[in-house]
Amino acid sequence: MKIRTQADIVELERVPATDRIRQHTVAEILRDAAASHGNRTAFRFLSGSGPTDPVRDVGYDAMLRRVTQAANLLQAHGIGPDDTVTLLLPGLPETFIALWAAEIAAVANPVNYFLDATQIAGIMKEAGARALIAADASIFPDIWPKVEAIRQAMPGLKVFRIGSDRTATDAVDFETACAQQPDDRLIAPKPLARDTVAALFHTGGTTGLPKLARHTHGALALMAWTNTLMVDLGPGTVLLNPLPQFHVGGSLFGGLAPIANGWTVVIPTPLGARNPNVVRDYWSIVERNRVTVAGAVPTTLAAIMNVPRDGHDLSSLKTFVTGGSTVPVELIRRIEREIGAPVIEGYGMTEVHCYSTMNPLHGERRAGSVGLRMPYTEVRIADVAPDGTIRGDCPTGEIGHVLMRGPQVTPGYLDPRHDRGAMLADGWLDSGDLGRLDAEGYLWLTGRSKDLxxxxxxxxxxxxxxxxxxxxxxxxxxxxxxxxxxxxxxxxxxxxxxxxxxxxxxxxxxxxxxxxxxxxxxxxxxxxxxxxxxxxxxxxxxxxALRLQAAQLAFEAALAPLRAEGIAATVTVRNDPTHGTLAAVRIAAPSAAAGSRDAIARRCSELLGGYQIRHAIDFE
Known part of the structure; x- marks a missing residue:
């Protein structure tokens, strides 16, 4: 069933989620995927961005066998069902294999490897990590020196190495050791149920004290269905995933969800979009791999639109899927106008196992909104007191706290002290974001109540x-x-x-x-x-008040080129009941030399259209 409107979502929900979702665990997802799509390519790894760089494919059958071996390896080294395994891994097929093996055999803990060693060790200690799987210098040189420092801070840590650098001593060679394990069965299977914790994802900032959100097998299984439902392109879809796998976008929408649906995931080098060559060769990558869905954060979308597309066959490209921060409306319009592929903007959080809302590919896409709620995830706009008390719902179109509830929402943080102010009464999660719902159920974000x-x-x-x-x-x-x-x-x-x-x-x-x-x-x-x-x-x-002042500084600087052209323009950034924040631009009556009002307005919109904050133009 294709989702076009809110009514379609309500119709789907007539069947309970537990009856509709056949798989209950990550293990069942991978088993069913291999059974249904064994002859397809699960992962395509691009070692470089150019046409002559080596490409490595991993099929669905091989993927399942390697996950089974990796889970058995962890068990053979004394990692138990309740133990935590931290991953410091860039974009590789092995990253997903290690992640899923850890979720099946223990509890996975993907961590941002760009953090310094002290921060990583702090997250690992909070998670109670007993093992670490990390990439050596042959894959990415910056990780292993941090591993050595972490080992000093955490004696007794079991360390596994992925890569070919034999100088990384006192670590188990992950791939060699996995090959020695059975690949047709789990030796000591961990009992798995919907509410079994699969992973601990850190959130609350790439810096500062860690907040570890618990991910459960049942919520991941539901996510794997809902997060591709709004796109609904079926088996054989090719997803370009340039996002890091320590992020829910890169590991869940970019990994588990497409694999559950028979897609092929293209991984463009270990660093993905952080690799400038990937951005430079983006359209060539799309063409060579017949990419259907391109996943990207807004900054990557902006960067690739500055890369020449002439001569590239982009006919395979059906849509862009984006999130992480609000996409400027003008950028969406430019992509759709110049490339012809619709931009699907969504909204999610680590605490909601990735996307919780998304614009429907087959329905109306409202540029500037983050779409309709996912099936089985409730979204409400509420008046929330400083102590977390929900005082009531806001009327349609009125701004309030964005709250979410449902089986895709985390059961809470590892440290229950972090639940205060986030996990509210009756199962509602306060996202920390402000927004409004329109009459058709589309969510519009207008700001944040938290400081991130x-x-x-x-x-x-x-x-x-x-x-x-x-x-x-x-x-x-x-x-x-x-x-x-x-x-x-x-x-x-x-x-x-x-x-x-x-x-x-x-x-x-x-x-x-x-x-x-x-x-x-x-x-x-x-x-x-x-x-x-x-x-x-x-x-x-x-x-x-400081956010308004910051926005004022940004818009003053953005309008400087207009003033340099002799056009008198002033801007006032203020609170707005509809948009949250609005940049009101006032332009003095232009001289004949300055051009027509329409031309000046277009020039002004070009300068301001890339910002998430809305603007309005008025002439004296």
Whole structure:
């Protein structure tokens, strides 16, 4: 059944989810997939982005055998059903094999390998990791030095190595050891049920203290069905997945869901979209591999649209699927106008096992919205008190907290203290985002109630920036917020109030941050000094005011080219009851030399169209 409207979703839900979803566990998904699609290619790994670079295919049958061997290997090394296995692995077929083996035999814990060793060790300790599977220098050179540091911090850790670097001593060669295990059965199968924990995914920022969301086998099985339902292209679909597998988009929509449906997943080099050559050769990759669905975060979409497409046959491409942060409406329109493939924008969270809403490929796609709710996932817009009390639903079109409930929602964080403020009464999850629902059930995001900065789909915890700046002797208070950016969605920036009689330049404070903040992506691109930090009535920093100020700075800079052309334009960024935030542009009556009003308005929209914040243009 193709999903076109909210009514189609309601009709599907007449059958309970437990009756509709045949598989209950990851093991059953992989077993059924191999039985149904054994002669198909499950994974295609591109060692490089060029046409002569080696390509390696892994079939469905081979995939299942290797997952079985890997699960047996973990058990043979004393890893039990309740033990946690951390993965530090870039984009490889082996990454999915190790992930699923750990979920079947134990509990998987994929971690962002770009974090520093101290942060990774902190996440592993929180997860109670007993084993680590990591890529050696033959695959990606930056990971193994961190492994050595982690081993010093966690004595007794069992370490498995993927790759061909024989200098990585005192680690089990994962692939060689797997080959010695039976591939037709699990030696000591772990009892699996819908509510069995399969994985712990870290969230709440790529920096800062870890929050580990529990993923269950039943929720993953439901996700594998719902997350491809809105696209509904059937077996034989080819998905280009350039996302990292420590992210739910890369591992769930980009892995488990397509495999459950008989798709082929193309992995473009270990670094995916972080590899500049993949971006440069993107359209060639699509053409050579007959890609049907291209997955990408908004920053990648913006980057590839600057790559020449002339001469490439893109007729296989049916759609782009995106998420992670809001896609600028103008970018969606440009892609659909120039390429002819619809852009399917969705919205999800680690806590909801990937996508919870999505625009339907076969129904109306509303640019700027994140679509309709997934079947069996309830979405409501509510008035939520500071203590987490749900005071009631907001009327249609009114902005409130985006809440979700259903079997795809996490049962909670590993540390129950993190549930406070997120896991609300009656099973509702507070996403931390603000939004509104229209009359047809489409969700429109308008802002965030929490403070996370989302840079190109990656979360940055502002407290790490704030704590670093607070260690500077000249800083009295600091607050980090997102600076709107037409490419990354947001970039980290900070406002500081200096101590009386203290002095420090903004560049000196940025250089201090470079030394103090281990995650390069979290270093603020701007540090702005203000005389007095805005405060709430109880003395807390009032970040909504700072976010407006940051947006004002971004839009002032964006309009500079227009002013350089002699056109007097002012912008005021303000709160708006419909859009959450609106950039109101006012343009003085243009001279004849400046061009017509329509031409100036088009030029203004070109400059501002890449931003997630909406804009409106008015002439004096």
């Amino acid at each position: 900065i989302i840079r190109g789909g990656h979360n940055i915890d502002p407290i790490v920036i704030e704590e670093a700046l607070s260690r500077h002797p000249a800083v009295e208070t600091a607050a980090a917020v997102g600076l709107p950016d037409s490419y990354a969605g947001e970039l980290p920036m900070a406002f500081v109030q200096l101590r009386p009689d203290a002095g420090a330049t903004s560049e000196a404070l940025r250089e201090f941050c470079r030394r103090e903040i281990p995650e390069r992506a979290a270093v603020p691109v701007q540090v702005v000094q203000i005389p007095v930090m805005p405060l709430t009535g109880v003395g807390k920093i009032f970040k909504p």
